[in-house]
Amino acid sequence: MDTRFPFVDWFRNSSPYINAHRGRTFVILIEGEAMARGRGEQLIQDLALLHTLGVRLVVVFGIRPQVQQALEAAGVSPGQHQGRWVADGEVMACIERVAAQQRLWLEARFSLGLPNTPMHGVELTAVSGNLVMAKPLGVREGVDFDRSGEVRRVRATAIEGLLEKGSLVVLPPLGFSSTGEVFDLDASDVAQHAAMALSADKLILLGEASGLFDASGQLQRQLTPDEALPLLDQAPAGSELARHLGAACRAARHGVARTHLLSWHDHDALLGELFTRDGVGTMITRHRYEQLRPAELRDIGGLLELLEPLERRGMLVPRSRERLEHEIDDYVVIERDGMIIGCAALHRFDDAAMGELACVAVHDDYRGGARGELLLAEIERRARRLGLVALFALTTHTTHWFFEHGFRLADLQALPPLRRDTYNHARKSKVLVKALG
Template identity: 40%
Template sequence: MSPQSSAAFVADFRQAAPYIHYLSGKTIVLAVSSHVLLADKLASLAKDIQLLASLGVRLVLVHGTRQYLNQMMRAAGETLSYHRGWRITDEATLQQVKQACGMVRFDIEAALSSSPAQMPDRNQRRLRVASGNFLLAKPLGVMDGIDMGYTGRIRKVDAEAIQQRLNEGCLVLVSPLGQSLSGKSFNLGLDDAAQALAVTLKAEKLVFLASEDGVRSTDGALLSQLTAAEAQALLDNNAHSADMSRMLKAAIYVLENGVRRAHILCGLNDGSLIAELFTRQGSGTALAQSSFMRIRAADNHDIGDIIDLIAPLESAGILLPRNREYLENHIHEFSVLEHDCHVYGCVALKVFEQQHIGELACLVVSPDAQDGGYGELLLDYVLKQAKARGVSTLFALSTNTGDWFDERGFETAELSELPPERQEQYLQNKRRSKIYRRSLV
């Protein structure tokens, strides 16, 4: 491996590590469109699914059937009928749906049974697949005077039975067919089944593997991240395909009902699932209920990330050195800015209670995220924190960032304005930092 590709691999691997830890033990519902299954992409997708399972991700896979049905109907010289976007399922269509489900299931089971190439031991237990009567359905009934036949909606998901299979280490494979209490089968929409599974299982993510790259803005740009409100605004614009609108609706629904993330990506591109789940840039569109970014109090788990942020600046003499022991003892003073599991910035607030004085320290934004306003957000956060703790004057000491503070309402101050113990430290470390002050009253 060349030094460049080796460095790139190391960088990618480091980038993936937090996502690997985060997803282990979490449940993901994968909704795989029949476009993907019919396009001969099952073998490569199965490898990525096996990889996820080997990392401890609990997987529920629900598949579509529409393209199979279209093929079967075309061969029989028939077409599917729809009303208000819902498929009308008569007796004959139901038989075709059952056939299609059978075919897809066997294909998926076979693909997932192949020996995973990435496993260290090729004899390692293969991924077990569990299927069953997990979806209880009810008929859609008569809509606008049209009998929707065997088209159904989800009545209940048997979460307990699914969790049991997941606990046993199985991947749960669900077809979009539900059973009614009267013993009949009903044809369900892929998005309907996927959203019900994700919400009932309290999944971490619902991932749509579709035939489109992801969600596009009205001017055609691929959107890598969207909040539920932004997704709703796009839906209101009505500028997307019927499939995309259905996926967006399901994504918004699951986010409003406790699922942390929804993703829409192209299942036709090799590796898109892995890229979406384990890289910062992703491959399609990730959706969250609110902003992907948050600032929160740091804890001991963040120390490694904080060291990564501050170490280069300590070496360059920009920040005062702080070792792990110092960070462990002062972690309660730190806050971190996290964007989708990744720490991009930190800041510390030290409060001198008696004097109602605060010191902002260790404000750092990772070089790959600078100039995006994160510094400003961390400053706002500390200003609020300081006010809430009764601080009337906030100080910041800096050798290189004076102008930045200057432009944000700070003014130059004298050493004598600092609390005595801080003055002593200042004289001891001989850094001759400039002192800035901002009044909070």
């Protein structure tokens, strides 16, 4: 194979995601640290690419480090409580000035179109305004937060109108009240409420961390809000992790299809998360991104695609579309983001109270993740519910895998009579049996 242009294969593999993302609404939070550390230019180029691919973008930006620097330069030391600044008049004047400067910088960068730059030929209209309404935090635990506030509502209809016209909407971490005041808001809170109000397809939070990790340091690719709750409880109050994880979980529980935690340190994180099957960070979703479920007729095409390489290598007996359709209720599948990556079948032989574990297959790219064990466990649960006392399997290639999971060698006489009569002697498959306790 010609590998002079490896990006071509990546581009081909990303095409399903290009189609899937077109016309979708993404709310993307970029924390102020990313801009302060010089990552703004690259991220804006990636956002421009998403825009040209038809993604409807709402960009929320943070300003915490820039405000901190400005306060230090002015000799102002703001009070803090519960992880938030107490925004009195002096502090708020600094916040407003920095937010305006950052917004203008972003709009200028979205307008960049010089030849020999990634933005050449891209016309982006970036729009901001009084799109987020706020209310004061008030007095909490005896502390008056003054003009530190929280989101009251997002003007979703106005934002939708701007997105429909092809604009990119920019939201600063500021909110406006019905009394004409401006309030300091947490950027992740703005992003969360915007995603919920718009019923966004994705909420993407770009922060320091590359995602969520378990106790052994393993990146957690996918979690439900309930699974992420222990990590949220452990996060220091007011920390970026607490703010991002809290926003992601609340958004997922309130209708945002998928929320993503990514690191702005990784130059490939945004595009890698959106245009590859496995992504690079942590996704939080109410519905499992990868799920084990009963097979349906709509899965036939995916099953044929999964099984064909194994049939070609002689590891599985070929199965026609008609046979799969007839036996579809016997199958369970593992689906990952719309792709069938694993399957197994249980064929019943009630006269012998036995079941055949058949067609166990896992896609080459997803082996080594205990998916075979997951399929076997589900088949065993099915068999027990049906009152079967044993499973048997016929194999030519994977005898040791069955040994490792409690099967033992047997002879043909151990098979139910009907299956014994249809045994293919030319294949010389090993017979393996496992009692179900």
